[in-house]
Amino acid sequence: MRPGIRKLVVLNPRAYKGGSGHTTFYLLIPKDIAEALDIKPDDTFILNMEQKDGDIVLSYKRVKELKI
Amino acid sequence: MRPGIRKLVVLNPRAYKGGSGHTTFYLLIPKDIAEALDIKPDDTFILNMEQKDGDIVLSYKRVKELKI
Numbered sequence: 647m648r649p650g651i652r653k654l655v656v657l658n659p660r661a662y663k664g665g666s667g668h669t670t671f672y673l674l675i676p677k678d679i680a681e682a683l684d685i686k687p688d689d690t691f692i693l694n695m696e697q698k699d700g701d702i703v704l705s706y707k708r709v710k711e712l713k714i
Numbered sequence: 715m716r717p718g719i720r721k722l723v724v725l726n727p728r729a730y731k732g733g734s735g736h737t738t739f740y741l742l743i744p745k746d747i748a749e750a751l752d753i754k755p756d757d758t759f760i761l762n763m764e765q766k767d768g769d770i771v772l773s774y775k776r777v778k779e780l781k782i
Contacts, residue, residue: 655761657774659753660740669755671748672728672740673774679763680739683770685727687737691772693723695747698775702751704759705773706725706741707766 655679673704683708723747741772751776 659671759774
């Protein structure tokens with residue numbers, strides 16, 4: 647992703663149906679963003695749920711080290 | 715999820731290897747959060763990338779209607 651260029655990324659959650667009848671939801675990290683951020687399978691994210699202007703926001707923060 | 719109870723959700727991205735050799739990354743929406751928010755496969759999310767305290771934050775906002 648080139649700096650200074652902002653792209654509106656709109657997506658639906660990915661739904662996986664489990665055998666037990668319930669559904670697991672995932673949010674895609676688009677390819678260009680994953681590459682720009684050099685996302686790795688062992689990256690650690692902390693999820694926060696917020697409300698903004700009446701909408702729900704799921705914020706995944708990538709942390710280098712987990713400090714609790 | 716009961717109101718007033720906050721849980722620290724820590725996760726790794728889910729990686730899917732495609733046939734062409736590149737990897738697609740997804741972030742889980744934990745079951746209790748998906749249920750509390752009543753996430754549906756046709757929900758619309760807008761992704762924003764931010765930096766907070768030197769960490770990268772991927773924010774997925776669920777919008778009822780897309781206004782551009």
